[in-house]
Amino acid sequence: MGILRLAHVDITVTDLDLAAAYYTEVMGMLEVERDDTSVYLKCWDEVDHHSLRISYAPRVGFDLMSFKVLREDDLSDLENAVGKYGFPVERVSKGSSIGQGESIRFETPSGQVMELVHDVEKVGRATGSLNPAPFFEGKSGIAPPRMDHLLVTAEEVGESTKFFTDVLGFRVTEQLLDGDGHQAATWMERSHSPHDLAIVSGPNGGLHHFAYWLDDWDHVRKSADILAYNGIQIDVGPTRHGITRGNTIYFFDPLGTRNEVFTGGYRPDPDFPTITWTEDNIGRAVFYYEGELNDRFMKVHT
Numbered sequence: 081m082g083i084l085r086l087a088h089v090d091i092t093v094t095d096l097d098l099a100a101a102y103y104t105e106v107m108g109m110l111e112v113e114r115d116d117t118s119v120y121l122k123c124w125d126e127v128d129h130h131s132l133r134i135s136y137a138p139r140v141g142f143d144l145m146s147f148k149v150l151r152e153d154d155l156s157d158l159e160n161a162v163g164k165y166g167f168p169v170e171r172v173s174k175g176s177s178i179g180q181g182e183s184i185r186f187e188t189p190s191g192q193v194m195e196l197v198h199d200v201e202k203v204g205r206a207t208g209s210l211n212p213a214p215f216f217e218g219k220s221g222i223a224p225p226r227m228d229h230l231l232v233t234a235e236e237v238g239e240s241t242k243f244f245t246d247v248l249g250f251r252v253t254e255q256l257l258d259g260d261g262h263q264a265a266t267w268m269e270r271s272h273s274p275h276d277l278a279i280v281s282g283p284n285g286g287l288h289h290f291a292y293w294l295d296d297w298d299h300v301r302k303s304a305d306i307l308a309y310n311g312i313q314i315d316v317g318p319t320r321h322g323i324t325r326g327n328t329i330y331f332f333d334p335l336g337t338r339n340e341v342f343t344g345g346y347r348p349d350p351d352f353p354t355i356t357w358t359e360d361n362i363g364r365a366v367f368y369y370e371g372e373l374n375d376r377f378m379k380v381h382t
């Protein structure tokens with residue numbers, strides 16, 4: 081019951097054709113649909129209509145994060161829970177958004193617009209669902225099987241985390257505490273993965289990055305080859321996170337939004353005890369091999 085997983089991330093770009101070319105040819109996503117202002121994309125193993133919407137706007141930004149709920153009733157249950165917490169909830173009717181039915185939207189305590197949706201158009205995985213190949217041929221670029229998680233920023237990480245756990249049912253897998261014992265960053269899951277959503281201290285409304293799942297380290301190394309070959313600016317990696325234990329590369333799309341490819345980690349059950357990191361270990365917590373953050377780490381879009 082409740083939230084299943086990340087559904088889609090909606091970002092804005094200042095050059096729709098350039099962004100669409102990058103996300104299809106370098107990232108290797110599939111273009112599902114396009115209208116005057118937006119392009120809808122999915123990864124090859126994803127069944128739902130899209131996991132990324134890129135829309136033209138005069139500035140690069142972050143529109144919303146959408147999560148899928150298991151049952152229709154979860155929408156009204158969570159609508160009530162968010163309302164009771166004191167945040168106004170908007171019902172978005174079927175037909176208003178391409179590729180999905182009715183949804184609810186609200187602003188989180190950290191200023192991101194969050195959407196919850198149940199009814200999503202199924203377009204199917206690229207390999208089909210009858211005797212499918214375990215990989216997808218014929219797509220250039222990294223071609224990750226699916227989207228994985230996102231990291232957003234909040235002025236008050238503790239207050240924001242409390243909203244996601246107490247109201248929306250997220251479970252905290254890991255937390256980074258500052259010198260006063262306050263949460264400076266948290267990692268939370270609904271899908272029995274190390275994180276579906278993470279929050280780090282920063283401006284309200286910000287998007288630090290969204291991440292794609294890769295199946296193994298070989299694919300991470302191949303991704304670094306593809307990024308370098310295409311002249312994409314790599315931010316950090318290939319390396320490993322202490323937090324989540326995942327193998328990773330951070331890099332920027334041509335308009336400046338940070339992307340990540342990610343694999344590994346662990347499989348937390350709902351009784352997984354929260355892992356705690358302290359501020360004096362922040363370098364190894366975030367980039368285990370380097371042991372330090374670079375000066376671009378807090379570059380975010382709102």
Ligand SMILES: [Fe+2]
Nearest residue numbers: 229231291340
């Ligand atoms: Fe990440």
